[in-house]
Amino acid sequence: DADVTQTPRNRITKTGKRIMLECSQTKGHDRMYWYRQDPGLGLRLIYYSFDVKDINKGEISDGYSVSRQAQAKFSLSLESAIPNQTALYFCATAPSASTDTQYFGPGTRLTVL
Amino acid sequence: GDSVTQMEGPVTLSEEAFLTINCTYTATGYPSLFWYVQYPGEGLQLLLKATKADDKGSNKGFEATYRKETTSFHLEKGSVQVSDSAVYFCALREGTYKYIFGTGTRLKVLA
Numbered sequence: 001d002a003d004v005t006q007t008p009r010n011r012i013t014k015t016g017k018r019i020m021l022e023c024s025q026t027k028g029h030d031r032m033y034w035y036r037q038d039p040g041l042g043l044r045l046i047y048y049s050f051d052v053k054d055i056n057k058g059e060i061s062d063g064y065s066v067s068r069q070a071q072a073k074f075s076l077s078l079e080s081a082i083p084n085q086t087a088l089y090f091c092a093t094a095p096s097a098s099t100d101t102q103y104f105g106p107g108t109r110l111t112v113l
Numbered sequence: 114g115d116s117v118t119q120m121e122g123p124v125t126l127s128e129e130a131f132l133t134i135n136c137t138y139t140a141t142g143y144p145s146l147f148w149y150v151q152y153p154g155e156g157l158q159l160l161l162k163a164t165k166a167d168d169k170g171s172n173k174g175f176e177a178t179y180r181k182e183t184t185s186f187h188l189e190k191g192s193v194q195v196s197d198s199a200v201y202f203c204a205l206r207e208g209t210y211k212y213i214f215g216t217g218t219r220l221k222v223l224a
Contacts, residue, residue, distance in 0.1 A: 004156070031210065033212075040216055041216060042117075042202065042214040042215055042216040042217055043157075043202070043214040045211070045212070048210060050210070090156055090157070092156075092157075094210075101147055101159045101162055101206075102157075102159075102212060103159075104149075104156030104157040104158070105156050106154070106155055106156045107155075107156050
């Protein structure tokens, strides 16, 4: 079984709809992240969380919100989706050690019409 | 702020050719450096990393050396295979939590 899972894997929605993307992990990591990937722009950080009570905005948090329901679960919401939020969204986890890397989920492809 | 610049792709090579993908960075401190690989339809996977100057990361025949004097972390492989076709991302870790990624370089290896 995958260590970091994301649901749904693909979603098509309409402008103005509320969308939730979910991420679960079995790695036991404290840190969780949400990124979006756009062609030619690499990955950009939306939100990150160090534990259930510690949630922080990343560089492009406008239009997004998150919820850390448990150590293993971190959800990303688009309150009112717009077309320029069409992108590939990745969840990632990391342990707290300062030199360790991140572990990525398989991604959710979101299309907003 | 800190940033990562990597060569634009796509890079197209024949099987068994030598690969170099350039990556340079700007950072105020001493970041850890990473190369990730993304295969079609999948998330990013760590390929290799280096945590201090002159460290060499290596994995699956790929290598990269942390060069502080040139602020570079170029990815190399002596003989690429068709299965190496993917998108490669250079990244740095700034401080204790923030990861900054390059824009990615697509590699296509032809049989």
